Amino acid sequence: MKQLTEQEVTQLLQQIEKGDESAFRMLFDTYYKYLTVIAYRYLNDGEKARDLAQDVFLDIWNRRAELQINYEIKAYLRRAVINKSLNYLKREKRIDFSENEKLPDSPIAPQAALEVEAADLKRIIQQCIDQLPARCRIIFCMSRFEEKSHKEIASHLGISTKTIENQITRALKSIRKTLASYKLSMILLFLQNLFFL
Amino acid sequence: MDQDYYINLIYKQLKGIISDEEAIELQGWQQSSAENQALKNEIYEAWENSEHYELPFELNLDEDYAQLQSKIRQNDHAQKVKKLPTERRNNHWWRIAAALAIILLAGFLLRNFLNQEEKWLEQTAEKEILEINLQDGTKVFLNTGSSLSYPETFSSKERLVKLKGEAFFEVVKDQSKPFRVNSPELEVQVLGTSFNVRDELQNGQASVSVEEGKVKVSSIFAKQTLMLVAQESAILENNTLEKKQDTNLNTLAWKRKSLSFSNTRLEDVIEDIARQYGLKISLDNPFTDDCPFSGRFSTDLPIENIFKILNDIHDIEVQKINEQEYLLIGGRCK
Numbered sequence: 343m344k345q346l347t348e349q350e351v352t353q354l355l356q357q358i359e360k361g362d363e364s365a366f367r368m369l370f371d372t373y374y375k376y377l378t379v380i381a382y383r384y385l386n387d388g389e390k391a392r393d394l395a396q397d398v399f400l401d402i403w404n405r406r407a408e409l410q411i412n413y414e415i416k417a418y419l420r421r422a423v424i425n426k427s428l429n430y431l432k433r434e435k436r437i438d439f440s441e442n443e444k445l446p447d448s449p450i451a452p453q454a455a456l457e458v459e460a461a462d463l464k465r466i467i468q469q470c471i472d473q474l475p476a477r478c479r480i481i482f483c484m485s486r487f488e489e490k491s492h493k494e495i496a497s498h499l500g501i502s503t504k505t506i507e508n509q510i511t512r513a514l515k516s517i518r519k520t521l522a523s524y525k526l527s528m529i530l531l532f533l534q535n536l537f538f539l
Numbered sequence: 540m541d542q543d544y545y546i547n548l549i550y551k552q553l554k555g556i557i558s559d560e561e562a563i564e565l566q567g568w569q570q571s572s573a574e575n576q577a578l579k580n581e582i583y584e585a586w587e588n589s590e591h592y593e594l595p596f597e598l599n600l601d602e603d604y605a606q607l608q609s610k611i612r613q614n615d616h617a618q619k620v621k622k623l624p625t626e627r628r629n630n631h632w633w634r635i636a637a638a639l640a641i642i643l644l645a646g647f648l649l650r651n652f653l654n655q656e657e658k659w660l661e662q663t664a665e666k667e668i669l670e671i672n673l674q675d676g677t678k679v680f681l682n683t684g685s686s687l688s689y690p691e692t693f694s695s696k697e698r699l700v701k702l703k704g705e706a707f708f709e710v711v712k713d714q715s716k717p718f719r720v721n722s723p724e725l726e727v728q729v730l731g732t733s734f735n736v737r738d739e740l741q742n743g744q745a746s747v748s749v750e751e752g753k754v755k756v757s758s759i760f761a762k763q764t765l766m767l768v769a770q771e772s773a774i775l776e777n778n779t780l781e782k783k784q785d786t787n788l789n790t791l792a793w794k795r796k797s798l799s800f801s802n803t804r805l806e807d808v809i810e811d812i813a814r815q816y817g818l819k820i821s822l823d824n825p826f827t828d829d830c831p832f833s834g835r836f837s838t839d840l841p842i843e844n845i846f847k848i849l850n851d852i853h854d855i856e857v858q859k860i861n862e863q864e865y866l867l868i869g870g871r872c873k
Binding site: 367370371374375378379382383388391392396397399400403404410463464467468471472482483485486487491492500502503504507508510511513514515517518521522 | 543546547549550554556578581582584585586588589591592593594595596598600603604606607610611614744777778858859860
């Protein structure tokens with residue numbers, strides 16, 4: 343993402359207020375990916391993430407005449423997309439953050455990692471986090487990527503800080519397990535190459 | 540201490556929120572065995588590597604911008620349609636069709652539950668407070684954004700309902716069948732009385748306030764139980780249930796449709812208003828000194844009118860950030 347200076351942003355917003363579509367496009371190009379990534383971490387659904395990120399821009403365009411963004415645009419957009427994501431999860435997916443999930447502690451199949459030959463680490467991690475239970479993934483992502491404090495997460499999701507700690511511990515354990523089996527598969531692969539080829 | 544406890548400490552260290560005592564404890568644990576040291580490194584690694592959680596595909600900006608443009612066009616079109624009076628008839632037909640569909644659906648559902656024994660119903664109060672009469676004569680006032688599930692006919696042993704959000708209950712006495720309310724974090728049990736239960740996702744607070752009679756409240760996760768009598772509240776905070784005297788006049792504001800204050804600190808006034816209107820109101824210049832406020836607002840008033848009153852009395856300026864968020868600036872005590 344290329345960064346815009348504060349001055350550029352102010353100018354851009356003024357132009358958008360006047361209905362300048364090229365300025366709007368520039369704002370979109372600058373922040374759209376950033377917002378989609380954030381939404382994706384919450385939703386684990388690429389299509390919906392794009393949809394909600396677009397809706398943030400749709401709102402901006404619709405309300406361009408009365409737009410009053412008094413603080414950093416990036417923070418404003420981020421908050422908008424997070425609100426949309428959480429609302430969507432609560433309303434449509436009916437995820438109840440406060441209820442105890444009775445799911446197996448480690449939903450990840452370490453076997454899968456073993457089978458992947460020289461798979462890149464990035465994809466393995468991706469899969470691992472994708473497969474966490476929704477509530478666990480969201481809490482982890484809020485802490486890891488949004489730089490949110492426990493208190494903020496607690497008030498966003500309406501859960502106790504204890505639950506937050508438990509869920510993050512659970513996510514970390516899962517990733518650790520996946521990493522361990524990934525390393526093991528790399529060693530096996532290396533040995534295979536050494537002895538059988 | 541089990542492993543999870545230390546993983547949590549490691550996480551706190553990564554986030555930089557670990558306390559000095561915890562840091563020392565972690566240090567001791569990690570030095571006590573090579574295994575522990577390895578675990579710590581692995582958790583560090585897990586945290587670092589989670590950075591790779593990204594979109595699993597590439598975005599095409601042109602394509603997505605085109606999608607956005609079509610949304611904008613649809614939206615413009617929808618607004619135009621709303622404004623055109625000639626289109627209204629169209630709208631009318633839709634309503635009739637929708638009403639018919641609802642009637643048909645209701646009929647279908649009705650037939651369905653007549654065929655079943657224990658049928659649970661769920662009602663959600665969308666925009667207005669909903670008054671629900673249960674089979675035993677108990678009255679429930681369901682606050683907006685809340686939902687209640689209840690059986691059409693109560694079982695022979697107890698009267699159980701499930702609540703998400705906030706509701707006020709006027710329970711009909713029945714010694715032989717206790718009345719029980721389950722919410723995500725609380726369980727409330729009574730024989731006959733009136734009380735308010737609030738257990739909301741958005742702000743993470745759960746509480747029970749008793750207006751009349753005696754109520755037993757248990758927290759589901761903390762496994763704690765309290766007995767409450769009239770004018771007492773139980774509040775669940777940080778997973779502990781605490782008893783408090785009901786000093787806030789506005790616990791039932793949503794049901795009374797008015798907010799009352801009597802020598803209340805302005806800060807608390809604003810908090811109650813925010814809660815009542817479901818808004819986020821931040822103060823740029825918090826009133827550190829106690830500024831007492833007395834008065835009564837009807838909550839049927841639009842929020843703008845209430846802000847106007849605050850502005851008249853305390854010179855508070857209001858900035859609208861968006862539909863849900865306001866910033867109050869300045870203000871002084873008079």
